[in-house]
Amino acid sequence: MQSRVVASEEGKSKGLSLGSLRLFVVFVALCVVFSLISIYTLKHFGIENVVTTMSSSFQPCVEEHAGLEQWIKPPSNLIHNMTDEELLWRASLVPKIKNYPFQRVPKIAFMFLTKGPLPLAPLWERFLKGHESLFTVYIHPLPSYQAQFPSSSVFYKRQIPSQIAEWGRMSMCDAERRLLANALLDISNEWFILLSESCIPLYKFSLVYHYLMKSKYSYVGAFDDPGPYGRGRYNPNMAPLVNITKWRKGSQWFEVNRKLAVNIVEDTTFYPKFEQYCRPACYVDEHYFPTMLTIQAGSALANRSITWVDWSRGGAHPATFGRSDITKEFFDRVHGGQKCKYNDRNSTLCVLFARKFAPSTLEPLLDMVNSKVLDF
Numbered sequence: 267m268q269s270r271v272v273a274s275e276e277g278k279s280k281g282l283s284l285g286s287l288r289l290f291v292v293f294v295a296l297c298v299v300f301s302l303i304s305i306y307t308l309k310h311f312g313i314e315n316v317v318t319t320m321s322s323s324f325q326p327c328v329e330e331h332a333g334l335e336q337w338i339k340p341p342s343n344l345i346h347n348m349t350d351e352e353l354l355w356r357a358s359l360v361p362k363i364k365n366y367p368f369q370r371v372p373k374i375a376f377m378f379l380t381k382g383p384l385p386l387a388p389l390w391e392r393f394l395k396g397h398e399s400l401f402t403v404y405i406h407p408l409p410s411y412q413a414q415f416p417s418s419s420v421f422y423k424r425q426i427p428s429q430i431a432e433w434g435r436m437s438m439c440d441a442e443r444r445l446l447a448n449a450l451l452d453i454s455n456e457w458f459i460l461l462s463e464s465c466i467p468l469y470k471f472s473l474v475y476h477y478l479m480k481s482k483y484s485y486v487g488a489f490d491d492p493g494p495y496g497r498g499r500y501n502p503n504m505a506p507l508v509n510i511t512k513w514r515k516g517s518q519w520f521e522v523n524r525k526l527a528v529n530i531v532e533d534t535t536f537y538p539k540f541e542q543y544c545r546p547a548c549y550v551d552e553h554y555f556p557t558m559l560t561i562q563a564g565s566a567l568a569n570r571s572i573t574w575v576d577w578s579r580g581g582a583h584p585a586t587f588g589r590s591d592i593t594k595e596f597f598d599r600v601h602g603g604q605k606c607k608y609n610d611r612n613s614t615l616c617v618l619f620a621r622k623f624a625p626s627t628l629e630p631l632l633d634m635v636n637s638k639v640l641d642f
Contacts, residue, residue: 269483271289271312277522280563281611282355291333293384294581298569302364319617320505322533322632323371323405323528329608334367335366337366337453338454338455338487339452340451340452340454341413341452343423344404344423344425344426344427344448345426345427346427348427349449350429350440350443350444353444353447353448353499353531354443354447354531355444355526356422356447356451356612357447357448357450357451357531358450358528358531358532360528364504366404366572368625369626370398370453371400371454372403372452372454372455372457372479373399373400373401373402373452373454373455373456373457373530374400374447374456374457374458374474374475374478375392375401375402375403375452375455375456375457375458375459375461376390376401376402376403376459376461377404377439377445377446377449377458377460377461377463378404378405378406378440378461378462378463379406379408379431379442379460379461380405380406380407380462380463381407381411381462381463382407382408382411383411383413383463384405384421384463385474385625385628386463386465386466386623386628386631387415387419387421387466387629388624388628388632389467389628389631389632389635390418390420390421390466390467391420391468391634392632392635392642393467393471393562393642394469394471396418396474397471397472398420400450400471400475401420401471402424402449402454403424404424404426404445404448404449404454405421405424405425405430405442406425406426406428406444406445407425408428408430409430412425413507414429416586419636423624425608426444426448426455427444427626428441428444429441429444432548432550433489433551434550434551435545435546435550435551436541436544436550436554437539438518438550438551439540439550439551439555442460442513442518442530442551442555443531444528445458445460446530446531447531449527450527450528450531452544454481455524455525456523457478457479457521457522457524458518458521458522458523458524458527459520459619460518460520460579461519461523461573461621462519462520462621462622463618464586464621464622464623465519465573465619465620465621465622466619466620466623466626466631467618467619467640467642468574468597468600468601468617468618468619468620468622468640469618469640469641469642470641470642471642473596473618475617477618478521478523478613478618480607480609481523481609482609482610483566483567483568483609484520484523484526484559484566484567484568485520485521485554485570485572486516486520486521486522486559486566486567486568486569486571487515487516487520487555487556487569487570487571487573488515488516488518488556488557488559488560488564488567488569489514489515489516489556489569490513490515491515492512495515496513496515497510497513497548498514499515499544499548499549499553500548501543501544501548502541504539504540504543504544507536507539508536508539510556510616511559512557512561512616513553513557514553514556514560515552515553516552516553516555516571517552517573517575518551518552518555519571519573519619519621521524521571521572521573521618523566525563525566525574526559526563526566529558529559529639530558530559531574534557536554536557536558536561536571537631538560538598539556540553540554541556568605570616571617572616572617572618572619573617573618573619573620573621574600574619574620574621575619575620575621576636583620583622584621585622586622586623586624587622587623587624587627588624588626588627589624589626589627589629589630592604592627592630592631592634594634594637594639597639599632600617600620602614604617
């Protein structure tokens with residue numbers, strides 16, 4: 267009985283060994299066939315083609331940077347989908363090294379806060395002509411308005427994403443900060459001029475450019491008005507962040523350098539206080555920037571605007587000038603008879619722009635240019 271079991275196990279062992287041998291032979295045969303096919307493929311198609319085909323699908327883990335140009339080149343298209351929060355954050359990024367590692371030509375950003383059309387655009391075209399490398403233009407109209415300027419115009423495709431701005435409310439300051447933030451995206455912009463559709467330049471571009479570039483101060487009207495339209499609008503709930511002794515009033519039409527422009531767009535401290543506690547009859551566009559900048563950078567302000575207006579007719583708004591007002595005598599009055607400080611020295615050149623001019627003034631204003639009363 268035991269011998270039968272042993273014999274049976276020996277038979278199984280021989281059967282398994284024979285089966286394993288057969289499988290090994292088949293495996294070797296397949297390897298030989300695969301090797302022959304591979305040799306044939308390499309011989310006829312070349313190893314370079316195979317390697318190239320394999321490597322072409324490889325994608326590097328780290329994207330290579332294009333260099334400095336991508337950081338200093340201004341946006342080619344002003345239309346973007348950033349929210350205000352994203353835009354202000356992006357615009358507040360500031361280089362820590364003051365010296366630029368490239369040849370930077372400082373420019374003036376002319377920022378037009380408008381309801382819609384720019385009826386005096388031809389006058390600005392004359393003023394800006396020939397100085398394209400020294401300025402940029404930005405337009406913030408009502409969201410429903412789409413400008414139709416010819417491709418040859420300095421205003422062509424210069425409209426930024428906008429929102430409704432209401433006079434005397436925080437949405438007006440939001441629009442101004444939106445203009446500043448978009449202009450700050452161009453690293454070459456050094457001065458930022460807030461204008462309306464009723465503003466005009468008073469002197470030639472070269473004079474305006476050098477006046478601003480050589481200025482030690484930014485031009486923001488900021489004064490202490492003890493009356494009902496100044497301190498009378500102060501809300502004690504703004505203390506201690508804003509004390510009444512630092513409460514200021516001024517025109518919304520400002521001219522600021524890049525440093526102060528960044529101060530304005532990066533503010534998250536004063537903004538909530540003014541939004542909550544400065545509402546009509548506290549007109550926030552007359553108080554927010556003058557007060558905030560007085561507290562944060564008072565020594566950098568000239569405490570005056572260089573945009574001329576006429577309040578002599580009384581009322582809540584300055585005078586609006588029509589066609590019949592545009593005479594040589596009118597501009598003699600605007601140009602002369604003023605005294606101010608420029609870089610801490612006495613000066614009679616105190617204003618560079620003026621408002622408010624109705625659309626009907628365009629033709630006589632161009633006549634003033636042709637007759638050199640307006641020299642540009």
